[in-house]
Amino acid sequence: MARKKNRSKIRTEFRKKHQGRARDADLTREFKTGDTERLADAHHGERVSGKGALTRHRTVFGDAIDDSNAGLNVQLDSDDALIAGRVLSVHGLQSRVMGDDGVVYSCTVRQLLKSLSTDQRHVIATGDRVAIRTADNQEGMIERVEPRSHVLSRTSRGRQHVIVANVDWLMIVTSAAEPGLKPGLIDRFLLTAEHFGITPIICINKIDLVDAAEYQQLVGTFGQLGYRVLTCSAETGQGIDFLRQVIANRETAVVGQSGVGKSSLLNVIEPGLALRVSSVSSENQKGRHTTTAAKLIPLSSGGFVVDTPGIRQFQLWDITPGEVSALMPDLRPYVSGCRYSDCLHLDEDQCVVKDAVADGRIDARRYDSYCHLLEEDLMNKGR
Numbered sequence: 549m550a551r552k553k554n555r556s557k558i559r560t561e562f563r564k565k566h567q568g569r570a571r572d573a574d575l576t577r578e579f580k581t582g583d584t585e586r587l588a589d590a591h592h593g594e595r596v597s598g599k600g601a602l603t604r605h606r607t608v609f610g611d612a613i614d615d616s617n618a619g620l621n622v623q624l625d626s627d628d629a630l631i632a633g634r635v636l637s638v639h640g641l642q643s644r645v646m647g648d649d650g651v652v653y654s655c656t657v658r659q660l661l662k663s664l665s666t667d668q669r670h671v672i673a674t675g676d677r678v679a680i681r682t683a684d685n686q687e688g689m690i691e692r693v694e695p696r697s698h699v700l701s702r703t704s705r706g707r708q709h710v711i712v713a714n715v716d717w718l719m720i721v722t723s724a725a726e727p728g729l730k731p732g733l734i735d736r737f738l739l740t741a742e743h744f745g746i747t748p749i750i751c752i753n754k755i756d757l758v759d760a761a762e763y764q765q766l767v768g769t770f771g772q773l774g775y776r777v778l779t780c781s782a783e784t785g786q787g788i789d790f791l792r793q794v795i796a797n798r799e800t801a802v803v804g805q806s807g808v809g810k811s812s813l814l815n816v817i818e819p820g821l822a823l824r825v826s827s828v829s830s831e832n833q834k835g836r837h838t839t840t841a842a843k844l845i846p847l848s849s850g851g852f853v854v855d856t857p858g859i860r861q862f863q864l865w866d867i868t869p870g871e872v873s874a875l876m877p878d879l880r881p882y883v884s885g886c887r888y889s890d891c892l893h894l895d896e897d898q899c900v901v902k903d904a905v906a907d908g909r910i911d912a913r914r915y916d917s918y919c920h921l922l923e924e925d926l927m928n929k930g931r
């Protein structure tokens with residue numbers, strides 16, 4: 549009996565050991581024969597092919613080796629350890645990466661990654677989650693880019709240009725007064741959020757300047773559509789604790805018209821940031837999105853905000869007229885009932901959306917906003 553037990557134990561141990569070796573052998577074979585690297589990369593999420601000397605193959609596949617293989621990792625040289633980090637900003641071939649150790653490293657990009665053929669103009673985007681190999685001097689090399697979740701991007705000459713990657717929230721800042729609230733602008737930013745699959749939060753700032761009751765109906769309309777709306781004041785501090793909680797441990801892109809108080813809000817959310825607050829906006833930021841790079845700002849509560857001129861005015865770059873109604877949760881349920889499958893719900897016959905507006909099932913202001921957007925912005929594009 550004792551012998552039996554022993555044998556089964558030995559078999560189990562042998563199997564474990566053997567499986568470990570097989571896995572190791574597979575990895576080694578892949579790279580030793582490896583003039584073609586097949587980083588059909590569980591990490592990068594893209595099929596990749598290219599050439600390169602892969603002396604550090606175990607590191608590349610580091611996460612793919614499961615715990616039962618921990619023994620293999622122990623044998624690695626200590627300098628083979630990669631640090632996870634977030635790309636704070638990209639400047640040409642250099643990126644600033646905040647490592648999980650809290651240190652900001654100036655990083656280059658590994659040659660193999662640079663040579664990857666992707667749809668993006670740059671392999672690395674602000675907000676990317678990366679694995680870096682570091683040296684003592686706060687310099688490093690980006691070895692791996694993790695798959696991106698939501699991105700804000702725009703298409704330029706047929707190529708997707710990622711402005712910022714891995715964004716959770718789109719914080720749409722408006723002001724109750726000075727400048728007065730523009731619901732149509734909120735609608736546009738909501739479409740942007742819907743288009744990119746990013747959760748919007750509508751912040752009505754400068755609530756100290758008005759009677760909050762004025763906005764109850766508007767807040768109600770957005771709330772009924774399932775959007776989160778909050779009123780706040782950077783001046784009095786109203787709503788700030790809540791806002792701080794909402795964005796803690798998230799990545800939040802901040803958008804909104806000039807002068808609504810974006811910098812002021814961020815300064816009270818994160819004392820010490822000292823973002824410039826301007827009483828009058830003198831800068832015309834139109835078109836600046838083409839040149840202004842996004843920057844991630846770490847928050848002490850965890851998470852990051854992205855606040856750059858290029859993102860602030862960010863809206864509707866890649867949305868076509870036909871897509872808009874599907875991005876509006878109040879119009880969406882009706883669109884399939886229209887007579888024409890390509891109905892734009894403007895002047896067409898037997899339009900179910902227009903019927904729903906006529907009998908109050910769709911808010912008339914929202915429909916108005918939809919018409920304005922299509923007729924004045926999207927259908928005039930390029931004129």
Ligand SMILES: Nc1nc2c(ncn2[C@@H]2O[C@H](COP(=O)(O)OP(=O)(O)OP(=O)(O)O)[C@@H](O)[C@H]2O)c(=O)[nH]1
Nearest residue numbers: 754781782783806807808809810811812825826827
């Ligand atoms: N009364 C009041 N004034 C505010 C509030 N928040 C900001 N302001 C004022 O509004 C003005 C504009 O604030 P900013 O924070 O610079 O606005 P911004 O949205 O960052 O503007 P840009 O940088 O031009 O995009 C400043 O004079 C602020 O002091 C608020 O909650 N209440």
Ligand SMILES: [Zn+2]
Nearest residue numbers: 886891893899
């Ligand atoms: Zn229609």
